[in-house]
Amino acid sequence: METHDHSSTQAYYDEFSKGYERRRGDNDPGGYHELVDDLQVDFASRYAAGGDLLEVGCGTGLLLRRFAQVTKSARGIDLSPGMLEKARARGLDVATGTATALPFPDASFDVTCSFKVLAHVPDIEGALAEMVRVTRPSGAVIADFYNPYSLRGLVKRFGPAGAISASTDESAVYTRFDSPFRVAKLLPPGWRISASRGVRIVTPAAFAFRVPWLRKALTLSEWALADSPLSIFGGFWLAAITRK
Numbered sequence: 513m514e515t516h517d518h519s520s521t522q523a524y525y526d527e528f529s530k531g532y533e534r535r536r537g538d539n540d541p542g543g544y545h546e547l548v549d550d551l552q553v554d555f556a557s558r559y560a561a562g563g564d565l566l567e568v569g570c571g572t573g574l575l576l577r578r579f580a581q582v583t584k585s586a587r588g589i590d591l592s593p594g595m596l597e598k599a600r601a602r603g604l605d606v607a608t609g610t611a612t613a614l615p616f617p618d619a620s621f622d623v624t625c626s627f628k629v630l631a632h633v634p635d636i637e638g639a640l641a642e643m644v645r646v647t648r649p650s651g652a653v654i655a656d657f658y659n660p661y662s663l664r665g666l667v668k669r670f671g672p673a674g675a676i677s678a679s680t681d682e683s684a685v686y687t688r689f690d691s692p693f694r695v696a697k698l699l700p701p702g703w704r705i706s707a708s709r710g711v712r713i714v715t716p717a718a719f720a721f722r723v724p725w726l727r728k729a730l731t732l733s734e735w736a737l738a739d740s741p742l743s744i745f746g747g748f749w750l751a752a753i754t755r756k
């Protein structure tokens with residue numbers, strides 16, 4: 513159901529790009545967003561090291577710059593010129609494009625990954641089919657999904673929408689939630705989930721990280737639980753998708 517089209521998503525992220533890194537990356541070392549990024553990069557790096565990588569929805573390049581250090585080549589595409597401007601300023605190889613029509617030939621990459629993006633794509637199955645298409649048969653698609661069966665899912669669905677600027681909040685962007693049990697049904701034929709990780713399992717809200725002792729305890733707990741059976745309660749549920 514397309515309640516938001518590409519142009520409204522693009523406008524939302526162009527607006528978000530102005531303050532996107534306010535509490536991210538080098539602006540908040542050890543903070544909530546860095547923990548999420550660390551867990552995502554760590555999982556994807558198992559597959560990405562030494563290969564050709566594409567990040568779909570690379571945003572300002574916070575993760576792509578880290579992949580670029582361990583891969584043979586690292587490219588990014590994104591819908592939002594505002595986000596891409598910041599990625600380009602980092603010297604990253606990025607282009608404008610949409611997840612549902614990737615501007616690359618079949619089998620171009622060893623790893624095609626996407627973080628905090630597919631939940632904002634109404635045609636998520638189309639996006640996954642495109643990611644699989646541009647990935648080599650021996651490669652992997654790594655993606656995260658917003659899990660309704662999680663503390664984050666509950667807060668996002670039933671709590672107030674977070675502000676992304678003085679004039680816009682999170683309700684302005686299309687967001688979908690797909691449980692770990694549903695994700696397998698979204699994949700194109702011939703591909704399966706071969707590994708997974710839960711990110712943000714016990715953290716109730718990002719602001720908990722503003723309390724120093726809690727920040728430490730939550731960071732340790734999230735790393736300890738990410739690959740445990742409790743991972744199915746991760747707010748961001750990460751999947752490695754490979755050929756059957």
Ligand SMILES: C[S@@+](CC[C@H](N)C(=O)[O-])C[C@H]1O[C@@H](n2cnc3c(N)ncnc32)[C@H](O)[C@@H]1O
Pocket residue numbers: 521522525568569570571572573574575589590591592595609610611612626627628629632633
């Ligand atoms: C929350 S940001 C995440 C950026 C980056 N992956 C990260 O983890 O920092 C989501 C990004 O997805 C992009 N995006 C949303 N829908 C998209 C689509 N259909 N195709 C490509 N990019 C999209 C947005 O423009 C935005 O830059």
